[in-house]
Amino acid sequence: MTTPRTLYDKIWDAHVAHEAEDGTCHLYIDRHLVHEVTSPQAFEGLRMAGRPVRAPEKTVAVPDHNVPTDPTRLQGIKDEQSRIQIEALRQNAKDFGIEIYDIDDNRQGIVHIVGPEQGWTQPGMTIVCGDSHTATHGAFGALAHGIGTSEVEHVLATQTLIQKKAKNMLVEVEGELAPGVTAKDITLSIIGKTGTAGGTGHVIEYRGSAIRALSMEGRMTVCNMAIEGGARAGLIAPDEKTFEYVKGRPHAPKGGQWEMALEWWKTLFSDDGAHFDKIVKLDAAEIAPVVTWGTSPEDVLPITATVPAPEDFAGGKVDAARRSLDYMGLTPGQKLSDIEIDTVFIGSCTNGRIEDLREVAKIMEGRKVKDGLRAMIVPGSGLVRLQAEKEGIAQKLQEAGFEWRMAGCSMCLGMNPDQLAPGERCASTSNRNFEGRQGYKGRTHLMSPGMAAAAAITGRLTDVRELM
Numbered sequence: 001m002t003t004p005r006t007l008y009d010k011i012w013d014a015h016v017a018h019e020a021e022d023g024t025c026h027l028y029i030d031r032h033l034v035h036e037v038t039s040p041q042a043f044e045g046l047r048m049a050g051r052p053v054r055a056p057e058k059t060v061a062v063p064d065h066n067v068p069t070d071p072t073r074l075q076g077i078k079d080e081q082s083r084i085q086i087e088a089l090r091q092n093a094k095d096f097g098i099e100i101y102d103i104d105d106n107r108q109g110i111v112h113i114v115g116p117e118q119g120w121t122q123p124g125m126t127i128v129c130g131d132s133h134t135a136t137h138g139a140f141g142a143l144a145h146g147i148g149t150s151e152v153e154h155v156l157a158t159q160t161l162i163q164k165k166a167k168n169m170l171v172e173v174e175g176e177l178a179p180g181v182t183a184k185d186i187t188l189s190i191i192g193k194t195g196t197a198g199g200t201g202h203v204i205e206y207r208g209s210a211i212r213a214l215s216m217e218g219r220m221t222v223c224n225m226a227i228e229g230g231a232r233a234g235l236i237a238p239d240e241k242t243f244e245y246v247k248g249r250p251h252a253p254k255g256g257q258w259e260m261a262l263e264w265w266k267t268l269f270s271d272d273g274a275h276f277d278k279i280v281k282l283d284a285a286e287i288a289p290v291v292t293w294g295t296s297p298e299d300v301l302p303i304t305a306t307v308p309a310p311e312d313f314a315g316g317k318v319d320a321a322r323r324s325l326d327y328m329g330l331t332p333g334q335k336l337s338d339i340e341i342d343t344v345f346i347g348s349c350t351n352g353r354i355e356d357l358r359e360v361a362k363i364m365e366g367r368k369v370k371d372g373l374r375a376m377i378v379p380g381s382g383l384v385r386l387q388a389e390k391e392g393i394a395q396k397l398q399e400a401g402f403e404w405r406m407a408g409c410s411m412c413l414g415m416n417p418d419q420l421a422p423g424e425r426c427a428s429t430s431n432r433n434f435e436g437r438q439g440y441k442g443r444t445h446l447m448s449p450g451m452a453a454a455a456a457i458t459g460r461l462t463d464v465r466e467l468m
């Protein structure tokens with residue numbers, strides 16, 4: 001009898017090209033996604049060594065982090081830094097024969113939204129990118145994770161990655177979500193429970209009826225934040241929803257190849273009795289709409305709670321909590337729903353897909369962004385933007401008072417012109433809330449798109465269920 005294997009074990013085993021005695025492996029890489037921030041030195045290294053890209057057809061480039069999102073960007077990029085990085089990516093793609101979705105192409109967008117959208121992302125694959133949120137692609141049952149710039153060069157040159165296997169962790173979410181509770185609340189609640197180090201050294205498989213019930217987009221939201229939970233990657237076993245999503249996309253297998261792929265994809269699940277080194281369970285019915293109050297994604301509480309006091313935390317965390325509260329300008333005992341905001345950011349690879357925008361539109365129906373607030377929507381890709389325009393969502397949201405931007409990472413990180421001013425407080429659908437993440441001295445509260453819409457209406461952190 002063969003030993004039962006986890007989903008991670010199966011994908012790993014299928015990709016080991018060589019294993020050394022100490023367990024260090026050369027892992028074959030099926031897809032390599034490249035963006036403008038972590039690739040320039042890698043391409044430069046190849047150039048200096050006179051080496052080509054080993055498998056340009058398995059590599060795709062897209063500028064996202066530094067692209068301006070105002071619609072005038074097509075008339076020329078004003079920001080010098082952005083322009084240099086985008087031009088470098090363009091040149092590298094051309095010199096090394098890699099396909100690029102440039103800023104005048106509707107397929108451009110955040111790399112983790114574009115990969116699945118174009119069918120580059122498929123079950124059972126190994127997928128890497130010089131970007132920590134590569135875990136997003138794990139929603140398809142692919143082993144996907146971030147790599148460093150020197151590894152980007154290694155993958156470009158060899159189509160392999162040197163790795164040691166991580167441990168297996170299972171996060172099981174059983175039961176049904178209450179109305180107003182979303183995939184974002186699941187993923188934040190998991191981190192609230194395990195902490196940002198809970199997944200360290202592990203690959204997480206998310207399982208259970210609540211995960212099965214999610215759409216592919218919801219599953220991407222969950223896997224996206226595996227990294228905030230400390231894990232190397234997050235995975236969800238593929239099912240009919242996954243196959244349905246992939247089918248017919250530009251880079252999906254076609255004809256007989258589709259049938260062959262499907263046969264293999266259907267074997268991608270953890271066998272009964274497979275060993276997990278760590279198991280965490282959550283009851284979906286107990287998950288509430290949550291927000292973060294501090295400067296770590298684990299600083300998460302139901303919106304109905306109050307701001308905690310440093311003394312509420314154990315030993316080592318007291319000082320961190322004090323510092324968080326000080327930075328965030330919050331007082332213990334204050335109701336979370338009394339916290340006033342100045343900015344709303346809807347977008348990012350966590351929540352910049354069409355279903356996220358539909359959720360926002362539903363809450364905004366017949367309502368307006370509060371006067372004086374800056375509220376922006378940044379679709380995760382040009383195609384998401386087009387789809388929202390086709391559905392009439394874009395027009396409605398603009399009428400409600402939102403800025404309607406071009407695709408990119410935007411205010412998820414303070415790297416492009418979309419930034420918070422010092423002291424500004426933002427209701428954000430992104431995934432990171434550390435100091436200065438959205439701009440120098442900016443303050444970030446993470447939440448779901450529906451919760452961010454509710455905050456846009458009232459001007460303070462708000463329980464979305466009151467507006468449903």
Ligand SMILES: CC(C)[C@H](C(=O)O)[C@@H](O)C(=O)O
Binds near residue numbers: 038130131132
């Ligand atoms: C700039 C990039 C390397 C970075 C990452 O790896 O995650 C960014 O995407 C982020 O979200 O902080």
Ligand code: SF4
Binds near residue numbers: 064350408412413431
């Ligand atoms: S949207 Fe944010 S988290 Fe995602 S890749 Fe861009 S900067 Fe990183």
